[in-house]
Amino acid sequence: MELNEKIPNNVNLSSDRRLQRALERWQPAYLDWWREMGPEGFQDHHKIYLRTAISADASGWAQFGHVKLPDYRWGIFLSEPVPDRRIGFGDMMGKPAWQEVPGEFRNVLRRLIVTQGDTEPASVEQQRELGQICPSLYDLRNLFQVNVEEGRHLWAMVYLLHSYFGRDGREEAEALLERRSGNEDSPRILGAFNEPITNWVDFFMFTFFTDRDGKYQLLALAESGFDPLSRTTRFMLTEEAHHMFVGETGVMRIIERTAEVMNEMGGVSEDVRKHGAIDLPTVQKYLNFWFSVSLDLFGGEISSNAATYFANGIKGRDHEDKREEHTALEQQYDLMVPENGKLSEQSVALRNAMNEVLRDGYIADCQRGVDRWNKALEKAGLSDRLSLPSRRFHRAIGIYRDHCFDPEGNLISREQYEAKKGDWLPSRADGEFIQSLMSKPIYETGQIAAWLAPPKRGINGQPFEFEYVRTDA
Numbered sequence: 001m002e003l004n005e006k007i008p009n010n011v012n013l014s015s016d017r018r019l020q021r022a023l024e025r026w027q028p029a030y031l032d033w034w035r036e037m038g039p040e041g042f043q044d045h046h047k048i049y050l051r052t053a054i055s056a057d058a059s060g061w062a063q064f065g066h067v068k069l070p071d072y073r074w075g076i077f078l079s080e081p082v083p084d085r086r087i088g089f090g091d092m093m094g095k096p097a098w099q100e101v102p103g104e105f106r107n108v109l110r111r112l113i114v115t116q117g118d119t120e121p122a123s124v125e126q127q128r129e130l131g132q133i134c135p136s137l138y139d140l141r142n143l144f145q146v147n148v149e150e151g152r153h154l155w156a157m158v159y160l161l162h163s164y165f166g167r168d169g170r171e172e173a174e175a176l177l178e179r180r181s182g183n184e185d186s187p188r189i190l191g192a193f194n195e196p197i198t199n200w201v202d203f204f205m206f207t208f209f210t211d212r213d214g215k216y217q218l219l220a221l222a223e224s225g226f227d228p229l230s231r232t233t234r235f236m237l238t239e240e241a242h243h244m245f246v247g248e249t250g251v252m253r254i255i256e257r258t259a260e261v262m263n264e265m266g267g268v269s270e271d272v273r274k275h276g277a278i279d280l281p282t283v284q285k286y287l288n289f290w291f292s293v294s295l296d297l298f299g300g301e302i303s304s305n306a307a308t309y310f311a312n313g314i315k316g317r318d319h320e321d322k323r324e325e326h327t328a329l330e331q332q333y334d335l336m337v338p339e340n341g342k343l344s345e346q347s348v349a350l351r352n353a354m355n356e357v358l359r360d361g362y363i364a365d366c367q368r369g370v371d372r373w374n375k376a377l378e379k380a381g382l383s384d385r386l387s388l389p390s391r392r393f394h395r396a397i398g399i400y401r402d403h404c405f406d407p408e409g410n411l412i413s414r415e416q417y418e419a420k421k422g423d424w425l426p427s428r429a430d431g432e433f434i435q436s437l438m439s440k441p442i443y444e445t446g447q448i449a450a451w452l453a454p455p456k457r458g459i460n461g462q463p464f465e466f467e468y469v470r471t472d473a
């Protein structure tokens, strides 16, 4: 068994018999899952120009080359250990970080790791048909790069389950390959990961908004007192940056193309669709949808789970080391609560508002991207702008879920909401229009769909006209 050679790693796999034995059973099941649920139609006859992680140090962790998807070398990497690392927040602040799982936190830690791990294969499942309607080979390659890295993120969590959680860890690792996105009987754990991704506007919005939840959750887990989790998530964050790049530049390129068409037509937007581009109001609807379902991924505004994670050093805030105070005791967080038909400000203990604190950082990060999109609209001489809806709009988790809000965050009646919903969220007709633009995939080197501008530069110094995906009959 040359498992060890097939799996690039820096976790001493060659001398870890227990982990080897667990992986010998799990890896074939993973490959079966990948063939069944991974990119449809691109398993055996195509070679993709992919980046593979081969070490964890900054100098050259990435290797580029054309590979068949099932031959991708999914590896296991932890970031370098921080010498004498200590817990940086909560009641355990200053105690040495744990190298093994503390018995009393075993269940919560396993649950968090399973929840994180579940999102990774879910996203691959959600995106599996996009290759059939891709706008260019460059985009097709980026899709597959994201997919293989989400696969690797699953490996990262499975490594923790196998190495630190014994038999129940192995069972959870198997279950991660059994749930299915959108399946009624055994869905993925979190809401957004059961939403269909049927077109490339969904995909770009998902990688901008939903992968960014990944960034913030990983930042919070990187603070964990459980050191192997911290080191694993720190390495995952280096890959997450590319996923969000794909989303931000993808939406940017939609906007650029739309602006070009609008300018050709003298700045009026009515006929954008007739010219084969995506009108900005439709872009805004997809933005509203994916932003709001991604906000749900942070959990409830007031959460005793979150307070317990924080108190026990299990899950921190993003960038804990840049904050002045690390106990979060005797501090309050103010938020708007819907009560008796109106919104009123309430104060809650800061520890109970940790989900909201993380969501605040996330929203600010999203806003920076939206500002860059709007700069592009401004530069193109257009007065149209995109915006983030209120955090209260279209929520299914937390204190706003059973109420209706408009995108500005005003409490409205269900009737008002239903009457306007079609202006705020993608309708069936919008979906059909988008689908009609993408029905014919573009597989010719250097070609691009009419609704999308080409990228400013290619991947790894290659031009846009590079053969990012090769047929290998």
Ligand code: BYC
Binding pocket: 112, 113, 115, 116, 119, 120, 123, 150, 189, 190, 191, 192, 210, 211, 212, 213, 214, 215, 217, 218, 296, 297, 298, 299, 300, 301, 302, 303, 304, 305, 306, 315, 355, 397
């Ligand atoms: N959908 O106390 P609360 C990524 C449940 S994305 C369904 O407020 P808590 C990626 C919750 O489980 C990052 N259920 O929740 C991106 C709880 O259930 P119980 C993924 C939900 O625990 C793109 C109940 O509601 N990583 O990596 O404070 C591509 C009460 O909730 C949802 C993580 O999520 C929901 N949206 O926070 C690929 C990190 N929200 O206990 C990958 C690990 C809440 O009543 N997970 N519930 O049965 C966590 O830290 C926490 O589980 C959550 C929830 C932040 C998700």
Ligand code: FE
Binding pocket: 120, 149, 150, 153, 214
């Ligand atoms: Fe991921």
Ligand code: FE
Binding pocket: 150, 211, 214, 240, 243
């Ligand atoms: Fe990601």
